[in-house]
Amino acid sequence: MSQIEPPTSKNPPNRFNPRKLRLSKWTARQPCNREKHFLVVELLEDEAGNLLEVELQAVYSGRSQWLDWRELRDSARWRIGWH
Incomplete structure (x- = not known):
């Protein structure tokens, strides 16, 4: 996994409720292998119910x-919804 960079004033972080990520839609800002649109299909939580990763x-x-679900906060890499 890549290192998460702090957001800049040019790219404010995506804001969302981590508990409502299942079945949310995302667009990669820099598509790879013609893969641009993604859907969160699964959430991985620890024993205490804390969100760790998304599929x-x-x-x-x-x-x-x-x-790591926090990578979706990086607005330079991800946009909420399908664009």
């Missing part, structure tokens, strides 16, 4: 990947 599934290819 993103690419709409185009169906490929899934796990990433």
